[in-house]
Amino acid sequence: MANAISITNASKTFHVSGQAIPALADINLDIEEGAFVSLLGPSGCGKSTLLRLIGDLLDPDEGAVEIFGKSAKTSRRDRDYGMVFQQPGLMDWRTIQQNVELPLQVAGVSAQKRASKARELLELVRLDGFENHRPRQLSGGMQQRAAIARALSFEPKILLMDEPLGALDEMNREYLQRELLRIWRETGTTIVFVTHSVSEATFLSTEVVVMSPRPGRIATRIPIDLPYPRVDDTRSSEAFHDAETHVREALHSVLEPTVAGV
Numbered sequence: 188m189a190n191a192i193s194i195t196n197a198s199k200t201f202h203v204s205g206q207a208i209p210a211l212a213d214i215n216l217d218i219e220e221g222a223f224v225s226l227l228g229p230s231g232c233g234k235s236t237l238l239r240l241i242g243d244l245l246d247p248d249e250g251a252v253e254i255f256g257k258s259a260k261t262s263r264r265d266r267d268y269g270m271v272f273q274q275p276g277l278m279d280w281r282t283i284q285q286n287v288e289l290p291l292q293v294a295g296v297s298a299q300k301r302a303s304k305a306r307e308l309l310e311l312v313r314l315d316g317f318e319n320h321r322p323r324q325l326s327g328g329m330q331q332r333a334a335i336a337r338a339l340s341f342e343p344k345i346l347l348m349d350e351p352l353g354a355l356d357e358m359n360r361e362y363l364q365r366e367l368l369r370i371w372r373e374t375g376t377t378i379v380f381v382t383h384s385v386s387e388a389t390f391l392s393t394e395v396v397v398m399s400p401r402p403g404r405i406a407t408r409i410p411i412d413l414p415y416p417r418v419d420d421t422r423s424s425e426a427f428h429d430a431e432t433h434v435r436e437a438l439h440s441v442l443e444p445t446v447a448g449v
């Protein structure tokens with residue numbers, strides 16, 4: 188498989204009121220096309236910063252980010268990315284369909300084409316029938332599904348997701364995890380997913396990248412060799428439990444003693 192994402196020796200330091208905050212150091216990471224990679228690590232270890240470097244929302248101070256052999260800037264121009272954040276960020280004065288159509292509208296796609304694409308995407312995320320609802324009339328999980336549909340409007344090669352399920356209750360979260368796996372398999376997109384949850388990272392990912400803090404570095408990479416499709420029964424299997432324990436131990440080894448409570 189070709190590399191979708193290739194990061195070489197990337198570093199990023201923020202400067203706030205004369206103080207340097209080294210957010211990322213020496214990041215080397217290749218992600219294969221079609222992978223589902225989770226970034227996991229303690230708060231402040233640079234997960235979101237790394238996601239933003241990949242998505243060209245930030246420039247690295249040093250090093251390079253390549254997306255399918257192109258610079259991140261070119262990839263952004265080519266609309267290779269879709270992005271989903273913890274808050275769905277829908278506009279309440281637009282219907283769900285109009286929200287999903289927005290990126291296409293801004294890009295000048297004709298009304299007919301964008302309506303047809305939005306309907307196809309709403310079907311993909313199982314929100315058909317809710318086209319004319321306003322965001323506030325939908326549950327948090329449904330709003331997030333609309334945000335995922337919007338992120339897929341240009342059929343992005345790479346979906347960057349920053350704790351997209353973090354604000355949902357447990358039941359909704361597990362449902363959307365399964366839905367996200369289905370959408371990933373149906374679209375073939377490469378996903379980079381930031382989470383704080385060991386169980387979520389293990390359930391979803393082909394690989395979990397565990398990061399350590401101050402400055403953020405890649406501590407270890409753990410392939411998750413559980414077969415897909417992963418279903419609810421997967422969570423109660425011994426193989427899942429073993430994989431989850433492996434990830435949890437890797438995470439604990441990068442936590443500082445005070446945080447880990449040891």
Ligand SMILES: Nc1ncnc2c1ncn2[C@@H]1O[C@H](COP(=O)(O)OP(=O)(O)OP(=O)(O)O)[C@@H](O)[C@H]1O
Nearest residue numbers: 201202203208210229230231232233234235236237
């Ligand atoms: N725009 C910014 N300006 C200054 N410092 C920043 C900025 N963005 C991030 N940082 C700092 O960089 C470090 C990494 O932050 P980042 O948000 O990437 O971590 P994270 O692992 O995603 O954290 P969390 O899990 O809490 O969301 C932190 O020390 C943070 O305070």
